[in-house]
Amino acid sequence: MDITAFAGMVAEKFGVFNINPLADHFRSTEPAYLDRFRSSLEKARSHIVDFGLGGREFYSADAQTRQEAIEYGRKWIDVAGVIGSPSVRQHIRGKRGVKPDVETAAQTLGKLAEYGSKRNIVINLENDNPVAEDPFFLVNVIEKVNNPYLRGLPDFGNSLPGHDAAYNQRAVGAMLDHAFNMCHVKDIMEADGKHYVVDLPALFQLAKQRRFRGYFSMECEAEAEDPFAGTKRLINATLQNLS
Secondary structure (H helix, E strand, O other): OOHHHHHHHHHHHHOOOEEOOEHHHOOOOOHHHHHHHHHHHHHHOOEEOOEEEEEEOOOOOOHHHHHHHHHHHHHHHHHHHHHOOOEEEEEEOOOOOOOOOHHHHHHHHHHHHHHHHHOOOEEEEEOOOOOOOOHHHHHHHHHHHOOOOEEEEOEOOOOOOOOOHHHHHHHHHHHHOOEOOEEEEOOEEEEOOEEEEOOHHHHHHHHHHOOOOOEEEEOOOOOOOOHHHHHHHHHHHHHHHHO
């Protein structure tokens, strides 16, 4: 499926009129293609709530690598402005054996946040990779930068593998304290051959306590489950927990 058909499919199958696409799904960034994508949103009566980008090395010891990460982010921030996304989700990538560096990451991501501020596009950081995107590392970076255009995007399940429910709740809570407009909802995690169950009621209650007022994005990650059925189940669980 081309990304230009995605909003219509989501609206038809799920009755949802907000989407969270990925940059990797765009076949082109040429104006004609982006116009076609925007037209598809209008036709579906939908809009973008966040725009996911690929990972780049923002705390690399190599200055050229860090500059390339900034340029990558700037390119897609510009695209986000064209297609109407209020934010981008910028992932951080690191090399094996290299410890995440708060100071270097803050200096680099601070420049990206400054660029985003000039275009009114927020940069979200997600607790995804267990090392390069450790939730407490991300919080330290966000607080170091201290720019409202660099924020957190809590994922309900990504910090559960290798830890327990109490750790996951602390991680999500720390991210919620810096959240702007997005949370990722999943109830199951498959990692390293293990199966983890997310305590959705506890995490939705935490989001209420932290007064989160953004969007919840569904992420069905049960490997043996049909993704359409899994997504519908997550939507129903979300609505039940928000009622």
